Every structure is written in structure tokens, then in C-alpha cells.
Amino acid sequence: MSPSASLLQTVFALGAVLALILACGWVLRRVQRPQAPGLQPLRLRGQLMVGPRERVVLVEIADQWIVAGVSAGHVRPLAVLPRPDEPPAPEAAPAPGPDFHALLARFRKQ
Template sequence: MRRLLSAGLLLLPLSGFAAEPVATVPAPAAAATVTQAGSGMAAQLGQLAVGLLLVVGLIFLLAWLLRRVQQLGPRGGQVIRLVASQALGPRDRLVLVQVGGEQILLGISAGRITPLHVLKEPVHQADTEAAPPEFAQRLMELLGKDKH
């Protein structure tokens, strides 16, 4: 009697499975389900890639439009013009600005702009084309593209 009781207790947890009908899936139907799941995943990845490309393309389009709109402003008729700039530190600069016929030397720091001096005679730059910086010139020499 003890054997029957112990065998019954061991089979008790499995009795819940026996009460439910067992569904069998034929092999071709199981393969079709796996194929559909794989194609569904591929379709989702494809949609994700297309969406990502559209967003990146939209960002580039908006950046291009922003540059075009900024360039449409008045070119030759500007009243304020930056003549020269010199960095004094990571956040400090000296800037020479021409407003009409007057040139003003400004000190620019992290939180303020201070007029330092109004020049009585405007500073004229002899050559409007800037000489290449030393780094660029040295790099060209190292690459062997310097014509000298």
C-alpha cells in the first residue's frame, strides 16, 4: 500500500499535463511557422533600417537648408565687419570690428564684451589673402605637395 501511495504522489504533478489534450504540430507546419517568424524579423529590421536612413537624410537636408538660408543675407552691404581676431586664452579674445568708418577693439571673455579702444585711424591690412598657417605649410612639405 505504501508503494502505491508513493507512486501516486510521484505521478500527481504529472497528472495536470495528462488532463490537457496534447496538440501535435505536423513537421511542415512547424517549419512554416519558423520561416514566418524569420521573415517577420527580417521585415522589422528592414523597416528599422529604412526609418533610420530617412531620419539621417532629413537631418542632412535640414542642415543644408540652414546653410543656404544663412547665406542669403546681405553680403556687400554689411555695416559691421570683423577685421581681425586674436585668441588670448581658451575663453578670452581680442577682436577688431569695423562699424561704418570706425574701428573698435573689443575684449571678449566668458560672460562679457568690453570695448577697449576706438581707433582714430582705421587699420588697413596690406594683403587680404592670408598666408597659410605654419602647420598647413609644414604638412604640405611632409606630404611632398609643396611646390617650393
């Protein structure tokens, strides 16, 4: 077998493997269609970090809101509340911090 034929066979095999990988990805994307947001029975409404690995989450399930504490390997329900008629108002954006350029200029003057 000549070296050019061997190289051609290797390139063809590599192309076939790459085409197979792309085809599998396309099939998986078509099969695993996400549900519409209104049809999902469980929605994460918010979360708050209370430690490096701990947080409090608010989960909506049907007509209930569940407040749960989540830590490494544990999920503990803290409260079960009826869902309010109005969704919670979005949090106000935090006030912007001081301008870094202005702070740097002030420290240079000192």
C-alpha cells in the same frame, strides 16, 4: 511577422530618418545664406591675445574702428577711431625658428 520582414521594416525606417536629417540640413543651408562681405556692417579687422582669456580686438563698423578689450564675460571699448583711408598693412611673417633636426643633432653631440 517574420524576422526578415521586421528587419526590412527597421532598415526602411532608419533610411527614412537619415533622409529626413539630410533634407533638414539642405533646407537650413538654403535658408541661412551668408551675406556678401561688403554688405556686413561689422567686420573684425584684427585681434591680439594679451592673456589666457583676454584679448584686444579691432572692429570696423561703417566709418569707425573700435578698439575693445574682451575678457571672460566682458567687452569694454577702449578707443573709437575714424577709419583710415588705407587698410592696415598685413603683418610680416615671423622669422622661422631653428630647425628641430639641427637642434636635436647638436644635443646628441654633447
